[in-house]
Amino acid sequence: MTPLIDPKLIQLNVSAKDWRDAILKAGHPLVKNSLVTDNYLKSVIKIAEEMGPYIVFMPHVALSHAKIEDGALKDGIGLTVLKEPVPFHNKDNDPVKYIFTLSSTKANGHLDQMAQLVNLLSKNDFFETVSHANNVQEIINYVNEFEGEEK
């Protein structure tokens, strides 16, 4: 079974000059691994410009996503931790340090997968682990352990 967060799509210590740059950099591994097209990331930015930064769904955390027709090619979830938090102009939850990147090829999303992600984020020590991780492997280990508990 594929892991909840794809190890190839995890990045630590990423520097971004503003929120648009942060979306592009967080999404880069998804483009490189052919999960989404370049256009998909442009759509994420366009959606946030039109609808406001609602993708910042909890304090300091954003979910970068657009629609299938914007260029989602394969399913996957990644995680980028920014070196310095960046304002997304979300009045409640700024600034953003963690960006989850989502590509979903199912019209209404994957409910099981999203339920797992919600459970992962509900764990008290998740963000503490991620913010102190020295390398990607520490995050992979944590998520693997979590998925083992979920079974």
Next chain:
Amino acid sequence: MKKAIITCRAGMGTSTMLTVQVRNVAKKNNWDLDVSHTSIDGIGSFNGDFIIALSDVADDLRAKEKKIPIVGIKNMMDQNEIEAKLAPLMNE
């Protein structure tokens, strides 16, 4: 039974996660609540009791949709916030 719809612009990411959370809260409170989710374009055909969205989307929707109550959630992971905002609608 009450009927709610959850929406975000794309209808697959944040709205799917929020759907999971609202169902968690409904279950905890034994609310008889039917929850579905859609992209913002799908809202037009909804004829249930209320709409739930993250606060930015909710603010935007309030400008267009006047008939159905709209609940805006700031922190999706805060079950207490979701519970406090939905309880008055569930007890109506």
